[in-house]
Amino acid sequence: MPNRTVTFTGIKFDNPFLLSSAPPTESENNILRAFEAGWGGVVVKTIGLHPVVNVIGARTKFFRTTPDDNAVSMKKRTGAALHGSWNWELISDKGLDWWVPRIRRMKEAFPTRVVIASIMAGSGSDKELRAWQTLTQAVQDAGADGVECNFSCPHMDRKDMGSNIGKDEGLCSVVTEAVKEVAKVPVWTKLTPATQDIVVEAAACFRGGADAIVSSNTFPSLPIIDPETLEFEINVDGLVSSGGLGGPAILPMSLANMARMCQAFPEKSFSGIGGVSDFNQALSYFLLGCGTVQVCTAAMLDQAIGPNVIKRLLSGLDTFLDKHAADGWNSIEDFRGLRRDRVVAQSQIRRPAGDQYQGGYEPVEGYAVPESSLSS
Numbered sequence: 150m151p152n153r154t155v156t157f158t159g160i161k162f163d164n165p166f167l168l169s170s171a172p173p174t175e176s177e178n179n180i181l182r183a184f185e186a187g188w189g190g191v192v193v194k195t196i197g198l199h200p201v202v203n204v205i206g207a208r209t210k211f212f213r214t215t216p217d218d219n220a221v222s223m224k225k226r227t228g229a230a231l232h233g234s235w236n237w238e239l240i241s242d243k244g245l246d247w248w249v250p251r252i253r254r255m256k257e258a259f260p261t262r263v264v265i266a267s268i269m270a271g272s273g274s275d276k277e278l279r280a281w282q283t284l285t286q287a288v289q290d291a292g293a294d295g296v297e298c299n300f301s302c303p304h305m306d307r308k309d310m311g312s313n314i315g316k317d318e319g320l321c322s323v324v325t326e327a328v329k330e331v332a333k334v335p336v337w338t339k340l341t342p343a344t345q346d347i348v349v350e351a352a353a354c355f356r357g358g359a360d361a362i363v364s365s366n367t368f369p370s371l372p373i374i375d376p377e378t379l380e381f382e383i384n385v386d387g388l389v390s391s392g393g394l395g396g397p398a399i400l401p402m403s404l405a406n407m408a409r410m411c412q413a414f415p416e417k418s419f420s421g422i423g424g425v426s427d428f429n430q431a432l433s434y435f436l437l438g439c440g441t442v443q444v445c446t447a448a449m450l451d452q453a454i455g456p457n458v459i460k461r462l463l464s465g466l467d468t469f470l471d472k473h474a475a476d477g478w479n480s481i482e483d484f485r486g487l488r489r490d491r492v493v494a495q496s497q498i499r500r501p502a503g504d505q506y507q508g509g510y511e512p513v514e515g516y517a518v519p520e521s522s523l524s525s
Contacts, residue, residue: 151470152480153463155189157440158335158360158418160294162263164189165481166431166462169422169443170267170297170339172209173454175241177251181258186456187463190263192443195240195299196248196288197269198280202239209236210372210383211450212398222373223382233398234446235372235383237304237390240269245284249291256292265337266293268328269302272320273309278327285328285336295334298324298359300350301341301366303393312341312366318353325357337420339363342399347406348413361418362410363443365403367393396446400424404433408492411438415489426458428465438486 153164167190168174168183175194183191213229214221221232241248248266255264266288270280285296300321302311314320321338328336338354340347342365351362369391372382381389403423411419421434426447434442444462448455470478478484500506 151467153189153466155440155481157420158295158337160263160335162189162441163261164463164466165435165441166190166459167192167263167265167420167441167443168448168454169445170195170265170299171445171449172236172238173445173448177255179454180255180264182456183454183459184255184259184262186454187459188262188455190265190294190441192265192267192297193241193248193252195267195269195302196243196245196284197240198245198284200242200244200247203242204237205385207383208238209234209449211235211396211446212373212394222375231397231446231450233394233396234367234449235370235392235394236367237383237392239305240299240302245287249287252288252291252293256294263294264292265295265297266291267297267299267339269299269305269310271307271309272314272324277309278324281324281328282331285331289332289334293334295337295360296328296332297337297339297363298328299339300324300354301339301363303341303343303367303369304391312343312369315339315341315350315366316344318349321350321353322357325354325359329358335360337361337363339366341366342402342406343369348409351410351414355414355417361420361440363420363422364410365399365406365423367395368399368402370394395423397424397426400430400433404437407434407439408437408489411486411489412492415486425462427461428469431462431465432469435481435485436488437492438489440481440485 155162155165168188170192174180174191180191210223211234212221212232214232215229268284271277300315305311336359338359340350375382400423407421419439420441421439422443425431425442425444431442447458451457
């Protein structure tokens with residue numbers, strides 16, 4: 150029989166598929182429904198010491214694209230397919246006191262399912278570092294199996310929070326170290342893709358003691374401007390700010406970031422996010438070296454918590470393992486990281502033989518054709 154279980158950062162999962170910290174995990178009811186549906190774990194919506202106030206109106210919408218004209222729009226159109234999600238939602242609008250008893254109840258109801266508590270505080274002072282520690286101690290005492298530090302939210306009001314931490318290797322290391330000082334459970338750090346070299350921040354997190362890196366969060370982006378109204382397709386009083394792009398649109402970019410980190414730290418643990426709706430996409434993350442995969446956009450479009458998505462993921466995993474039983478593959482560990490070494494520098498890709506290729510130093514400038522060729 151195929152083995153769905155994984156042990157990731159010392160935590161045993163019934164299966165490697167989690168709902169990520171996002172709208173699907175913003176309530177106790179959603180999380181309990183997710184466990185009933187079969188998800189191996191959840192990362193709860195990011196918890197702060199105090200509630201936050203989100204923007205008025207819609208906080209999440211979905212981009213769709215049509216094959217005849219490649220138009221990308223939030224408008225629902227016949228024949229359009231999902232392109233991605235877009236949100237400018239902040240962390241949970243419920244504070245720590247609200248979440249603690251609910252985490253306890255979740256673990257009592259589903260003791261074998263994994264609850265990872267996403268947390269966030271500032272980083273500009275010792276007081277803020279102590280806030281990270283207060284959050285860590287509270288959620289682990291409530292029964293959380295692990296902590297995910299949110300270094301990745303792309304649209305926090307404060308400059309010492311979210312992705313502003315994830316863009317600063319010093320802060321990544323310092324905050325992770327502060328959390329590890331009090332953590333009795335594994336500590337994951339979720340990084341932003343909006344940085345020059347995500348490997349640098351990953352290294353800083355590992356120096357601080359992180360047990361795993363989670364990547365990627367959504368990519369900073371803007372909604373489309375409607376050509377008829379000349380207004381952004383999502384706005385408040387005509388105004389918009391940068392939000393986060395997720396879903397199918399970010400899959401290739403998220404895989405590129407993950408490949409670089411998995412190659413830089415082949416012995417470390419990684420949880421992949423971005424564009425997963427069935428096992429075929431999850432497989433790419435596993436083959437690069439991820440031990441778990443997280444899902445958001447696809448779940449939001451499937452009864453908020455993705456009961457059909459998790460069925461597809463589990464069925465796909467079982468089918469894949471059955472297909473490769475003759476290869477001796479019985480679990481994800483048997484093929485995890487198998488294609489990591491296939492990602493190389495472009496200079497290592499085979500080029501035309503002989504003098505047809507001159508290593509980028511052809512005698513013509515750019516892509517121009519030599520004048521002699523034009524006159525002949």
